[in-house]
Amino acid sequence: MQTNQRVRCPNCGSYAWRNYFTSDDFSHRICPSNQVIQIECPACDYLMLMCSRNARVIEAYAPGITSPYLVLSIDSSQKTTLKKIILSTSQIIRKLDLP
Numbered sequence: 322m323q324t325n326q327r328v329r330c331p332n333c334g335s336y337a338w339r340n341y342f343t344s345d346d347f348s349h350r351i352c353p354s355n356q357v358i359q360i361e362c363p364a365c366d367y368l369m370l371m372c373s374r375n376a377r378v379i380e381a382y383a384p385g386i387t388s389p390y391l392v393l394s395i396d397s398s399q400k401t402t403l404k405k406i407i408l409s410t411s412q413i414i415r416k417l418d419l420p
């Protein structure tokens with residue numbers, strides 16, 4: 322069985338490697354079958370680790386693709402507004418008395 326293939330990088334289009342392997346490091350709830358696909362691009366540093374059975378992503382990194390959780394740089398007046406929003410939100414949560 323071939324365990325690695327030369328493929329095109331989905332991020333930059335250069336040649337990348339797709340490897341298939343098993344590792345006890347990944348035999349957890351994300352990939353219980355312990356069969357992992359890794360796509361790695363030496364040109365742009367793209368990395369994708371996913372379970373080959375359920376297609377769930379274990380780890381991923383793609384340069385140039387921003388995260389939806391990216392914290393944008395803000396100026397001081399925006400910081401003050403943001404602090405007020407956080408404070409009022411925490412007061413609302415306290416009033417709700419959630420467990």
Ligand SMILES: [Zn+2]
Nearest residue numbers: 330333362365
């Ligand atoms: Zn690439």
